[in-house]
Amino acid sequence: MTHHQLTDEPPKPPLMPTRQLALRFSSTRRGARLARQLAVQQFTEWTDLPYDSDPARAAALVTAELASNAIRHGSLPGRDFRLALLLLPGLFRIEVTDTRPERLPPPHAAPxxxxxxxxxxxxxxxxxxxxxxxxxxxxxxxxxxxxxxHDTTPT
Known part of the structure; x- marks a missing residue:
């Protein structure tokens, strides 16, 4: 698998998450903003990295995009989306679950x-x-x- 290749199955983490948190948010712009803020807060708390570090910014951007896509392309009226955050060795995993399984993102992001x-x-x-x-x-x-x-481990 290449560095950025999309897979349909989540990779099996080598170890169990050391920390995890999951919450539901309303499928609104406010819900997406709160999800992003929570993700950055948990990231910095769990990793001891500052808010303005590159990994924290990456976590914020990725969370914002996944939450935004869940709201725009994956929501049904009255349905929330779920944000799960997991701290794995060297990795911060962000999962956004929505209610539209028939609307999958494309297998590869295209320009x-x-x-x-x-x-x-x-x-x-x-x-x-x-x-x-x-x-x-x-x-x-x-x-x-x-x-x-969230570390400097080579890929």
């Missing part, structure tokens, strides 16, 4: 036309995440996940 006004979110995720993918759990939900490195 969009220069004059386009949307469609660059997955390119950003791909650029800032160590790896990312998607998992369909059942007929009612899917999870799009990404892992951000």
């Amino acid at each position: 969009q036309p220069a004059d386009g006004t949307s469609g660059r979110g997955l390119l950003l995720v791909q650029a800032h995440a160590h790896r990312w993918g998607r998992t369909v759990h059942d007929a009612y939900t899917k999870t799009v996940w990404a892992e951000v490195r």
Whole structure:
């Protein structure tokens, strides 16, 4: 698997998460903003890295994009999205679960036309995440996940 290749199955972590947290948020812009703020708060608390570090910024950007996509492309009226955060050895895993399993992200982020006004979110995720993918759990939900490195371990 290449560094940024999307997979349909989550990688099996070498160890269990040392910390984890999951919460539901409303499928609104406010919900996405709160999810991003929570992810950065947990990232900095769990890793002892500052808010303005590159890994913290990557975690913020990835969370914002995944939450935004869940709201824009994966929500049904009245349904929330779920944010799960997991601290793995060397990795911070962000999982966003929504209620539209039939609307999967494309297997590879593709460049969009220069004059386009949307469609660059997955390119950003791909650029800032160590790896990312998607998992369909059942007929009612899917999870799009990404892992951000928080140490200097070589890939």
